[in-house]
Structures are given as C-alpha cells and as structure tokens.
Amino acid sequence: MTRAMTCAALAFSLQPVAAQTLPLNDYPTEARAEYVFGCMAVNGQTAEALRQCSCAIDVIATVLPYERYVLAETVLEMRQTSGERSTLFRDTAPANSFVADLHRAGAEAEIICF
Numbered sequence: 001m002t003r004a005m006t007c008a009a010l011a012f013s014l015q016p017v018a019a020q021t022l023p024l025n026d027y028p029t030e031a032r033a034e035y036v037f038g039c040m041a042v043n044g045q046t047a048e049a050l051r052q053c054s055c056a057i058d059v060i061a062t063v064l065p066y067e068r069y070v071l072a073e074t075v076l077e078m079r080q081t082s083g084e085r086s087t088l089f090r091d092t093a094p095a096n097s098f099v100a101d102l103h104r105a106g107a108e109a110e111i112i113c114f
Contacts, residue, residue: 027061027069035060043114055113056106063105072102 032054039053040046060069075098078089089095 027057027066031066031069032057032061052113056109059109059112060102060105063108064101068098068101069105072098075099076102 035057036050036053039056040049043049043053064072075089075095078086080086
C-alpha cells in the first residue's frame with residue numbers, strides 16, 4: 001500500500017470519530033435568545049429570570065436535538081391555526097410525539113432550573 005493510500009484510508013477511517021466530536025444539540029444563538037426572551041416575558045424581567053431561562057434552554061438543548069425542537073415548535077405554532085390543514089398538526093402521532101418530546105425536555109428544565 002502506498003503512503004498516499006495509507007493516508008487516505010486513515011483519513012477516511014477517522015471521519016466518524018471527527019463527526020462524533022462535534023457538539024451535539026448545537027442550538028443557534030438566535031433560537032436560544034428567542035427562547036430566553038419568551039421565557040422572561042412569562043417569568044418576569046429580572047436577573048434571576050434571565051439565569052433560570054438561560055439554564056432552561058441549555059437543559060432543553062442537551063435533551064432534545066435542535067431539529068426536533070424546531071419540529072415541535074412548528075407543530076405548536078401550526079396548532080394555533082384554524083381549518084382542515086391544522087388537523088395534520090393536531091391529530092397525528094408524529095406531531096404529538098414532537099410536542100411530547102418538547103414537553104418532557106421542558107419539564108426536566110423546570111426541575112433543574114426553577
């Protein structure tokens with residue numbers, strides 16, 4: 001085996017390891033800030049609420065991958081609409097699963113942070 005082939009094989013075999021070292025559940029700053037602003041609106045505009053709400057989104061991010069968080073938030077938003085199209089977001093197992101996952105993550109955050 002040539003040196004180039006050995007290096008290529010080594011690089012290829014290390015790719016899954018490198019992918020595993022990336023941060024999991026890396027929520028964008030905008031999503032975290034949006035959550036904190038909404039949480040503070042409900043819990044008061046205090047320094048304590050800022051700490052608790054920041055803690056909560058950090059906990060949620062460790063429990064729920066960002067993609068599922070977005071899906072759950074979308075389902076919840078679409079449930080507020082009316083008409084036949086909103087039925088898809090109210091009466092299906094996948095939609096209910098996304099929301100249940102978000103509620104479980106929120107409950108864990110509530111226990112840890114508040």
